[in-house]
Amino acid sequence: MSDTEAELMPRPDWTRAEVRTLFELPLPELIFQAQQAHRRHFDPQAVQLSTLLSIKTGGCPEDCAYCPQSAQYDTGVDAEKLMSVDAVLDAARAAKEGGAGRFCMGAAWREPKDRDLDTVCRMIACVRALGLETCATLGMLTADQAQRLKSAGLDYYNHNLDTSPEYYERIISTRHFADRLETLTHVRDAGINVCCGGIVGMGETREDRIGMIVALASLPRHPESVPINLLVQVEGTPLNGTPPLDMLEFVRMIAVARITMPASMVRLSAGREAMSDEAQALCFLAGANSIFCGERLLTTPNPGRDHDRDLMGRLGLRPMTR
Numbered sequence: 001m002s003d004t005e006a007e008l009m010p011r012p013d014w015t016r017a018e019v020r021t022l023f024e025l026p027l028p029e030l031i032f033q034a035q036q037a038h039r040r041h042f043d044p045q046a047v048q049l050s051t052l053l054s055i056k057t058g059g060c061p062e063d064c065a066y067c068p069q070s071a072q073y074d075t076g077v078d079a080e081k082l083m084s085v086d087a088v089l090d091a092a093r094a095a096k097e098g099g100a101g102r103f104c105m106g107a108a109w110r111e112p113k114d115r116d117l118d119t120v121c122r123m124i125a126c127v128r129a130l131g132l133e134t135c136a137t138l139g140m141l142t143a144d145q146a147q148r149l150k151s152a153g154l155d156y157y158n159h160n161l162d163t164s165p166e167y168y169e170r171i172i173s174t175r176h177f178a179d180r181l182e183t184l185t186h187v188r189d190a191g192i193n194v195c196c197g198g199i200v201g202m203g204e205t206r207e208d209r210i211g212m213i214v215a216l217a218s219l220p221r222h223p224e225s226v227p228i229n230l231l232v233q234v235e236g237t238p239l240n241g242t243p244p245l246d247m248l249e250f251v252r253m254i255a256v257a258r259i260t261m262p263a264s265m266v267r268l269s270a271g272r273e274a275m276s277d278e279a280q281a282l283c284f285l286a287g288a289n290s291i292f293c294g295e296r297l298l299t300t301p302n303p304g305r306d307h308d309r310d311l312m313g314r315l316g317l318r319p320m321t322r
């Protein structure tokens with residue numbers, strides 16, 4: 001392997017000390033390094049546009065402290081049934097017309113029942129036939145369920161680590177960090193691309209943010225997509241009222257994700273509605289190259305398509321083509 005090839009190989013062996021050093025860099029230096037990493041692997045003007053549809057909303061038995069869809073919190077989100085295949089297809093066609101290249105389907109389940117998985121597999125096959133990349137987030141999977149999704153044509157499975165292993169039990173008590181890793185193994189073994197990131201601004205410390213990056217960057221293979229979410233505070237959830245995270249710390253998080261996982265799509269995910277255009281611009285400078293577009297992100301608000309189109313135009317960015 002040449003020196004250049006070696007430099008391009010993503011590293012799975014980042015240490016906490018190395019990641020901490022990155023977080024502590026002066027911001028201009030950190031962004032410079034993130035830009036270098038970004039430009040080695042990607043066109044810096046191209047941003048992937050994805051759409052996320054909630055195909056089964058609310059009534060989830062899990063107790064994720066950030067989530068308005070948990071049945072354990074009174075958030076005004078009602079439990080709904082799994083959508084029909086036709087309704088999902090209509091949404092996918094609209095997303096494609098709006099410029100989306102990837103269509104993500106999210107269901108508020110601890111894990112899918114096999115009967116429901118049959119319907120989801122039909123959705124995946126139909127959405128893929130439209131020429132869109134497919135992604136699903138359905139909770140924990142068995143090895144067999146992951147294989148069935150792969151056979152239906154699923155391109156990506158989203159399953160976030162959420163936070164650091166140390167902070168995990170402060171956020172969720174109904175499952176363990178190790179459960180997340182097990183599902184990720186099943187997804188990888190089935191040959192599905194992995195979308196895996198987490199949420200910041202949940203009251204965690206910088207050490208927890210470092211721990212989350214190290215956990216992501218030490219997976220046997222880096223996730224192909226790394227969504228970095230900013231907590232969206234929702235009344236009724238235990239995390240409502242958490243002191244907001246400094247946006248510059250969020251920008252650092254994006255930059256460190258870009259440097260440590262240079263060949264992954266780093267997705268600026270939930271929380272954009274609360275960010276200024278300038279803060280989002282800094283996130284793109286720090287190496288974010290994917291966003292969700294559309295008015296809603298599952299049950300929470302998201303900037304509208306017109307606003308995103310306008311912002312991308314002002315920044316000289318354009319939608320990524322496959």
Ligand code: SF4
Pocket residue numbers: 060061062063064067068069070107108109110139
């Ligand atoms: S984040 Fe997912 S698993 Fe957790 S409560 Fe919400 S829908 Fe359920």
